[in-house]
Amino acid sequence: MLNLEKTIKYTLEEKEMIAALDLASGKSWTKRTNAMEDLKKRLRKELDIIQEGRCAYCGNVLYVTSALEIEHIAPKGKDLYPEFTFNCKNLVAACSYCNGCHKKHSKDVVSKRHSEYEKCEFKIVHPYLDNPNDHILWTDDRKVIIERAASSPKGQFTISFFGLEEPPHTYERIKDYNLRKQLKDTPYEGRRLSNEEIAQLLDELV
Numbered sequence: 001m002l003n004l005e006k007t008i009k010y011t012l013e014e015k016e017m018i019a020a021l022d023l024a025s026g027k028s029w030t031k032r033t034n035a036m037e038d039l040k041k042r043l044r045k046e047l048d049i050i051q052e053g054r055c056a057y058c059g060n061v062l063y064v065t066s067a068l069e070i071e072h073i074a075p076k077g078k079d080l081y082p083e084f085t086f087n088c089k090n091l092v093a094a095c096s097y098c099n100g101c102h103k104k105h106s107k108d109v110v111s112k113r114h115s116e117y118e119k120c121e122f123k124i125v126h127p128y129l130d131n132p133n134d135h136i137l138w139t140d141d142r143k144v145i146i147e148r149a150a151s152s153p154k155g156q157f158t159i160s161f162f163g164l165e166e167p168p169h170t171y172e173r174i175k176d177y178n179l180r181k182q183l184k185d186t187p188y189e190g191r192r193l194s195n196e197e198i199a200q201l202l203d204e205l206v
């Protein structure tokens with residue numbers, strides 16, 4: 001789980017466009033206009049930068065081969081939380097595993113609704129409103145093995161909900177840890193790699 005502080009920022013034009021939408025219909029996000037397509041394209045790019053190419057829920061690198069999808073934490077459907085469709089703190093980029101139909105998808109994760117987004121209560125650890133380090137604990141600072149019993153009840157729910165202990169997520173964390181170890185003390189350490197650099201590294205490592 002990422003600990004997000006920075007949010008996307010809408011331009012004046014985007015704010016005006018959003019203000020003119022019928023949010024209650026639950027269909028505003030899928031409106032097929034050029035302005036909406038441009039907005040979503042820009043949001044994908046901005047979330048990718050804010051999250052440094054990682055999934056907000058599992059923290060693993062977003063799959064290079066699949067498109068980055070924007071995910072609504074409080075689902076946007078008509079009978080769910082359409083009023084938060086464009087709320088900056090309700091939008092994250094997630095991997096297809098966390099956001100797939102067997103995990104989050106459009107499941108309701110709000111435990112207490114409030115007209116102000118930040119006053120809503122969530123069943124899962126919230127990447128913007130919670131500090132994940134208070135809820136999900138690890139056996140050591142490699143952050144590969146989760147210490148479930150020491151995690152908070154909300155953390156434990158999140159671990160089960162996203163399957164954070166399941167093999168796909170654990171394998172990704174091991175791969176990530178190994179890569180970080182290999183990159184230590186190299187010019188690549190601690191920053192996001194370009195596709196060219198990844199290709200070069202693959203050639204060197206394979």
Ligand SMILES: [Zn+2]
Pocket residue numbers: 055056057058059060094095096097098099
């Ligand atoms: Zn994920």
